[in-house]
Amino acid sequence: MMIKIMGWMLLLVAGPLLAKVNIEHWQTSKGSQVYFIAAPELPMVDIKVIFDAGSARDGKQFGIAALTSALLDTGAGIWNADQIAQRLESVGAALGSDVSYDMATVSLRSLTEPKLLESALETMQTVISKPRFADADFKRDLARTLAGLKQLEESPAAQADIAFTKALYGDHPYAHNSDGEMATVGKFKVADVKEFYRRHYVAANAMVVIVGALSKEQAEQTAEKLLANLPVGQKPAPLADVVMPSAAKRQDIEFPSTQTHVLVGLPGSYRQDPDYFTLYLGNHILGGSGLVSKLFNEIREKRGLAYSASSMFAPYLKPGPFEISLQTRNEKTAEAITVLNQTLADFINNGPTEAELTAAKQNITGGFAMRFDTNKELAGYAAMIGFYQLPLDYLDTFPQKIEQVTVAQIKDTFKKRVPLDLLQTVTVGQKIAAAPSAK
Amino acid sequence: MKYKLLVLLQLCLPLTAYSAEVKVQERILNNGLKILVKEDHRSPVVVSQIWYKVGSSYEPGGITGASHMLEHMMFKGTEKHPAGEFSRIIAENGGDENAFTGRDYTAYFQTMEKSRLPVSFELEADRMRNLRLSPEELKKELEVVYEERRMRTEDKPRAKVEEYFMAMAFTSSPYKHPVIGWPSDIENYTVPDLQAWYDRWYAPNNATLVVIGDVQPEEVFGLAQKFFGEIKTSELKPLKPQTEMPQVGERRMTLKVPAKLPYILLGYKVPSLKTAEQPEEAYALEVLAGVLDGGNSARLSSQLVRGKQIASSAGAGYDLSSRMSELFLLDATPVKDKTLTDMEKALKAEVTKLQNELISTEELQRIKAQVLAQAVYQHDSMFYQGMQLGMYETIGLGWQKADQYVENINKVTPEQVQAVAKKYLVEEHLNVAYMEPQTMATLANNAHKHPAK
Known part of the structure; x- marks a missing residue:
């Protein structure tokens, strides 16, 4: 059977530069x-x-x-x-x-x-x-x-x-x-x-x-x-609040793998968090922007310690994890963790530079339309907006909220929200005796 | 807006669907660079992919994985844009970028707001010819690639099984090598190795530029001419065929891998669309894979996971878009009280059934309905559409074949499915791997034996 080729897409007129999501x-x-x-x-x-x-x-x-x-x-x-x-x-x-x-x-x-x-x-x-x-x-x-x-x-x-x-x-x-x-x-x-x-x-x-x-x-x-056929029923009780860990802790789990998986972090941000945009933008610079982030640069580009090195905030109804992750060959675990912690500490103590902030803003706002250019992505955003009761114009105002964030805000907010003395560290891999002590 | 209503006449069910196809525009520059453009004006976004005809199946022994290594090095700078610049410029323009290497292709892509397409073209044109490979950068990036190998293969029991399995199943075909390369090859790449590989394959007449998005084809062709037009054509040395030897009997291996669950992998030698003497056979194999694993109603789920409850999970797969002959794969994990031998018997019984009995009209209709629906759904992703065009073009089938897929699947008959099952899913062409889990403690000893970088 012949499938008729139609030029139906050609009939569409190109939309405005930034698609408004209704x-x-x-x-x-x-x-x-x-x-x-x-x-x-x-x-x-x-x-x-x-x-x-x-x-x-x-x-x-x-x-x-x-x-x-x-x-x-x-x-x-x-x-x-x-x-x-x-x-x-x-x-x-x-x-x-x-x-x-x-x-x-x-x-x-x-x-x-x-x-x-x-x-x-x-x-x-x-x-x-x-x-x-x-x-x-x-x-x-x-x-x-x-x-x-x-x-x-x-x-x-x-x-x-x-x-x-x-x-x-x-x-x-x-x-x-x-x-x-x-x-x-x-x-x-x-x-x-x-x-x-x-x-x-x-x-x-x-x-x-x-x-x-x-x-x-x-x-x-x-x-x-x-x-139609569901009973009305009722909503479940509100979820308990998240309590921050009381002290920094490190766990090393022995596992017979060639790499050690390293995770470092804390409970982070939630969907209605007033600081979310600041944390999101800051994290973009620290470890959220793929091939150009600080963590990627320090761990992979400069030292070849890992294939992937990144950080993220995963916001839920309550604060979801702020998580920095990398995987490195067992004998490099100590070095990789040192670089990770140093990079994080530098960022929290000094914040990003103006140039880094500008580049991150350009990346986020310049590519914003790409985040919802499929029905699938739109459905994901609509679900998020609905479930977490975010404003219906959340997507339309997102770039503007990002533009407003300053270096000082990122520095203050990270200091407040990512207390280094409470960081949780987990490693899973083999302890290599020859490596310098990782404590 | 008008849709052409497409009624599948062969179907008894009242199944109708829309054909939603935009014509692909093609242009070839004087230097041989082929450009494919497909418009999608839903969002002010453009996807640009450049596909090179080179991948792990092009590599001779000793430098397996060189295509993938070179893909990594392509981010390490040119005279004009030193290391890191490429990614920095794409990022500050709001772009998303990366690259991927397969057996038959190496591709680089950027997704950008539509006005930034020239930024992507300028950078890709520059690194098509002007890459600077330095020993220092290579040394660091080797470590990164080795980490990638550890993450993807060494520490994943099933990925390890697959790697050994392919090496057993293929004799003379380069499909026996992993895309990422064998460890000792990775450790020993030199700058001259990679330079030679780059010089040989990175040329306008060995590439296809695929652009999908909110663009006008003529403008894209103009931009391509501006940025890529001056690059000189290369004289491409023909690729050696490295055809697979006929398999003359079943091959079998047992892997003792530290893991928790047993696992079985079966692979029959089959042609791809490119190598099939009759293209119908490749489409019939595609339908056959659908009969076994095309959704939750397909036979493996229905008969082996539910039904007989022999498998905890089971799958089947066939990739018709390969440059060389392929494996038709079946894999499964048995439930707790069943053995791998039980599992093998059950999988083979499904194969035998396909040889002895025609598939039902309803089954065939379901597969065709899914293929037809997928053809509509795939328009939701510009990236995926680009992948299809780039892949078909790069393996040498021509992009037009991607557009004919639905039509060709729709022609497949129950008799053709039975015929390919009888012809290809035979013991002489079968490869079997059993993964027998070892206690995790054993791994500690093995892991130390891996060549450490």
């Missing part, structure tokens, strides 16, 4: 928040239904949020896993579910041709509101989760991550891996999953993001339909 926002009849961005150019739609049901809601059952999410499409309504998959794949749709600390997300990508979309939406609706949690599916996926957790023990990177978050968060719900731990997951009963679902997958705890070639009216109907 997010529409409303509530469904049951009170769920909806965020919609019309993207008429491609005949497709991205939909996310998000629940405040991430791993921070695990309680003591580490991993229950993730297992609940994974089981949704293994049986729902009158369909088993095969039938659900067949229904979606026969119309070219892709359904996924995943959890982060804060969110449990069910996402769908579909063509907007009405018959195809209708079938995909019906499947998604059923998966969200009528999951079966059959015993056989539960047992199988529990075993697969345990196998996945066991496989993490092969990975020095994963072991470092697990130890690092534990060091940062202690008893806080952000302290454990979203997939849980073998000891907790091994004890789950199917009733635990059903109970987690019953409490969290409710309309009052749900929001919907729609980005694609739908009219506002179609988007309204879509959101309404997706959540």
Whole structure:
């Protein structure tokens, strides 16, 4: 069959230099928040239904949020896993579910041709509101989760991550891996999953993001339909605040790898943090800007100590990690950590130079349009804005907020927010006797 | 805006989709540089990728990984723009940049606000010919590449298995070498090695410039002429074919790797689209991979992970866009109470079924529906569209083939899928690796034996 080549994209007129992102926002009849961005150019739609049901809601059952999410499409309504998959794949749709600390997300990508979309939406609706949690599916996926957790023990990177978050968060719900731990997951009963679902997958705890070639009216109907069969329910209690570690600490975990993975950091910033833009911009200079950051330059470019060396703030509802990471051959661990700490200390004590600040601002604002030039990225931003209740013009005002940050603000804010005497350091790798003491 | 409604006549389901295709504009400069431009005016952004026809499959023994090493050195400066300048200039222009090396290509890219395209062209044109390779920079960057190898391969049990597996499966084909290179080759690169490699392959007539974004093709061609037009054509020495010897019997290996879970890898020798005598065979293999692993309804998930519950995870893969003949791969991790032998039997039973029975019309329709939908979805990413064009052009198929993919998949019949299963997924062409996990403590001893830089 010949596919007719159409010049339809040529018909579009080039937009203004900085694309303005128009997010529409409303509530469904049951009170769920909806965020919609019309993207008429491609005949497709991205939909996310998000629940405040991430791993921070695990309680003591580490991993229950993730297992609940994974089981949704293994049986729902009158369909088993095969039938659900067949229904979606026969119309070219892709359904996924995943959890982060804060969110449990069910996402769908579909063509907007009405018959195809209708079938995909019906499947998604059923998966969200009528999951079966059959015993056989539960047992199988529990075993697969345990196998996945066991496989993490092969990975020095994963072991470092697990130890690092534990060091940062202690008893806080952000302290454990979203997939849980073998000891907790091994004890789950199917009733635990059903109970987690019953409490969290409710309309009052749900929001919907729609980005694609739908009219506002179609988007309204879509959101309404997706959540139609959910009880209203209620939001979970507010999350506990994060407590900063009381003292600096270093943990060296022996692991038979050729490289040592090094993580250094603290609980950092949160989504509604008034200092977020300052921290973001400062971190861009320190270790967030790929091939030109200070850490990259000191560790990789000048000394060849690592393939990657970077830092980031991962903001969540509560302060997520500020994390500096690198991997180096075992015998260079001590040197790499010294350079890392020196670079961080210099930055905190002296701040960036005006020239560095200007270059970073040019990089961020000059490339800002690139951050949301796909529907997928737009959907990600809409989810973030909705879930964390950021202003709807968050993207439009982002460059301006960045422009306003000064050298002095970065210096003051980093001093306040990244106290060096509380830094947590985790290394995972082999201790090499010949290397100078790393303490 | 108008879409052409495309009705898949062969399908019984009421499946329709849109064809959403923009014509690619092509221009070849006098010096041989080919430029492909595809417009996408959704955002004021442009993606620029330059693809060189060189990669690990071009490398002779002794300097494996040289293409990748050179990719790293391409950021180390020219006369005009000393080390670090390239990245600094791209960054201050708001750009995103990097590079990647594969078996059949080396590519460099920048994503920029659309008005900054000349910045990217100026820098890429400069480093196409004027790279300065210094022993000091090489010494440092060797360490970086070695760290990259440790991170990607040495400390990842399954990546290690794959590396040994490819080396066993291929006899005379350069696909036996890892893209990043063998450790002792990495340790012994010299500036003259890399200079020779650079001089041989970095030329306008060995490159394709792919530009996707909010641009006008004529303007892009004008800019390309301005910045790349004066670069002299090279006389390209032909590449030796290094054709793979026919495999004449099953090959099998057991790897004792420090790990926690057992793992099996099967690979059958198959042609790629480039090497297939009949191109239909490559598309039929692509559909076959879809039958096994094209989504959660596909056979490996449905039959082995669910169904018989033999596998904790299982996958199948085939890359039709390779320059040379390929492996059709199957891999799996058995569930706790099953062995690798059980797992192998179950995977082979799926292969046998494909040889003995025609796939169902519904299965075939599902795969075609997914391929068709993907063709629409891929328009969401300019970078991915550029990848497709650059890859097809660089492996020598011509970019037009990328646009014909959906159409060709759509022609595949159940009989063709059965035929390729019978012809290619046979014992004589099979390679098998078992990874038998060793306790992690054993690794400590092995790890010290790795050549330390």
